[in-house]
Amino acid sequence: MIHGVHSNEIQELSNKLFSEILKEQQKVMAVKPADEDKKHLTEEVLKEYEGYKGRGFFFNYMASGRGHGPFTEIIDGSVKYDLIGAIGPNLLGHSHPLYIKAHLEAATNDVMMCGNLLSHLEPYELSKTLIDSVKGSRLKHFWFAGSGSFANDSALKMLWQKKAPNYRLIAFQKAFAGRSIATQDITYNAAYREGMPSSIKVDHVPHFDHTDPENALDKTLNALKEVVKEYPNQHCAIMLELVQGEAGFVYGTKEYYEGVFKWAKENGLYIWVDEVQSFARTRELFAFQHFGLDQYVDIVTTGKALQACGTFFTEELNPKPGLIAGTFNGSIAALNAGNKIVRYLTEGNFYGENGRIQQLEEKFISKLNHLGNTTCKDKIGYAGGVGTMISFEVGDASKETTSAFIKKLFENGIVSFLAGKDPVRVRFLLPLALTDEHIDEIFSIIEKTAAEVL
Numbered sequence: 001m002i003h004g005v006h007s008n009e010i011q012e013l014s015n016k017l018f019s020e021i022l023k024e025q026q027k028v029m030a031v032k033p034a035d036e037d038k039k040h041l042t043e044e045v046l047k048e049y050e051g052y053k054g055r056g057f058f059f060n061y062m063a064s065g066r067g068h069g070p071f072t073e074i075i076d077g078s079v080k081y082d083l084i085g086a087i088g089p090n091l092l093g094h095s096h097p098l099y100i101k102a103h104l105e106a107a108t109n110d111v112m113m114c115g116n117l118l119s120h121l122e123p124y125e126l127s128k129t130l131i132d133s134v135k136g137s138r139l140k141h142f143w144f145a146g147s148g149s150f151a152n153d154s155a156l157k158m159l160w161q162k163k164a165p166n167y168r169l170i171a172f173q174k175a176f177a178g179r180s181i182a183t184q185d186i187t188y189n190a191a192y193r194e195g196m197p198s199s200i201k202v203d204h205v206p207h208f209d210h211t212d213p214e215n216a217l218d219k220t221l222n223a224l225k226e227v228v229k230e231y232p233n234q235h236c237a238i239m240l241e242l243v244q245g246e247a248g249f250v251y252g253t254k255e256y257y258e259g260v261f262k263w264a265k266e267n268g269l270y271i272w273v274d275e276v277q278s279f280a281r282t283r284e285l286f287a288f289q290h291f292g293l294d295q296y297v298d299i300v301t302t303g304k305a306l307q308a309c310g311t312f313f314t315e316e317l318n319p320k321p322g323l324i325a326g327t328f329n330g331s332i333a334a335l336n337a338g339n340k341i342v343r344y345l346t347e348g349n350f351y352g353e354n355g356r357i358q359q360l361e362e363k364f365i366s367k368l369n370h371l372g373n374t375t376c377k378d379k380i381g382y383a384g385g386v387g388t389m390i391s392f393e394v395g396d397a398s399k400e401t402t403s404a405f406i407k408k409l410f411e412n413g414i415v416s417f418l419a420g421k422d423p424v425r426v427r428f429l430l431p432l433a434l435t436d437e438h439i440d441e442i443f444s445i446i447e448k449t450a451a452e453v454l
């Protein structure tokens, strides 16, 4: 269906613009240091911005709006590998043709944003694609939200309405669920809710312990049994990330999750999976599909790489009118991009055995292990992850050492970030635009940085 205004001339101009923009962006294709005459710019702009924001920045980074594939340009003219993708959203890489197309098509529309009261074709088409992508599960509906945190809030409200007055929630240690008033209580790190009153009652149990895989399920089940013994008949659901992002990519096995989920079902609990970070990044579009858990999930939240956020839910959890609403679905360009992204990913060779995502996972983990066993012995320790979510430990895995490593890595041409606490890990959220040549260069930068810092 045609969206917005359309004519042959608009189409011709749009095609021309598309190729001109892409050609210009493609000039940003290699790591380079700052330009001498622009060196001062980033610090100056960030300093001023810090004043407006009230807080400093971790990296000396201010995007110029130019970049291509895995490369991002900073206003000082330097170019770096972006291996964190704005903490998740930028899965396809910079100036991907689909992003450019989505913007140009959106420009023919009469509005910027669309919402729930008066609908548009973009959220309709994206919903259809999304529901189609979960057809092996019992998820039947999707509701948009303005952020991952708010998608989680909607999920909680649906569960509460269905299970009232069982308002307690079971979540996992090291979980991160967002920054809203509800999700800050689900998030495990108490430093993120300093001075806050507790608004929901959450009981945290241990996630999969990769240092003791044989007993991991029993440890979780024992903790779950303790929790329901202490608070009988008071919980609505069990909520978890199958791959815990902020924890540094902590994840279990299919058997582990099945054991936990069977117990949850036997105990009358709904299963809520938070895929805000893991969406599109495992060897299947959803982590619950990657682990073969389609039959168990009752409610799933998503965001980041989709360019939009929202909540999938079953027929049974469909709330009464009035509970869930809100002005925005998202911007026309973002919803349009979301639809193109899901179709591109599911129709291309990204998922499944030998898909590009599996190749990236295997390449990164084996190369990190190789460094840890050879030139970076005692410098690079644990390396692991699922799909495009890769993490590793450097030196003593303390916050100080890992921050120093990440800052040097940035100077040397790679943007990454921290994750986890005891141990702290280096986190990559890889873009799909990486070629094998890029990966070789990335590993020589990692090796050089380890020699300099550790």
Ligand SMILES: Cc1ncc(COP(=O)(O)O)c(C=O)c1O
Binding pocket: 087, 147, 148, 149, 150, 152, 176, 177, 178, 179, 241, 245, 246, 274, 275, 276, 277, 278, 303, 304, 309
């Ligand atoms: C697993 C998970 N849930 C929820 C959120 C919150 O999403 P948002 O920052 O869009 O509110 C995040 C963000 O990092 C996340 O990683």
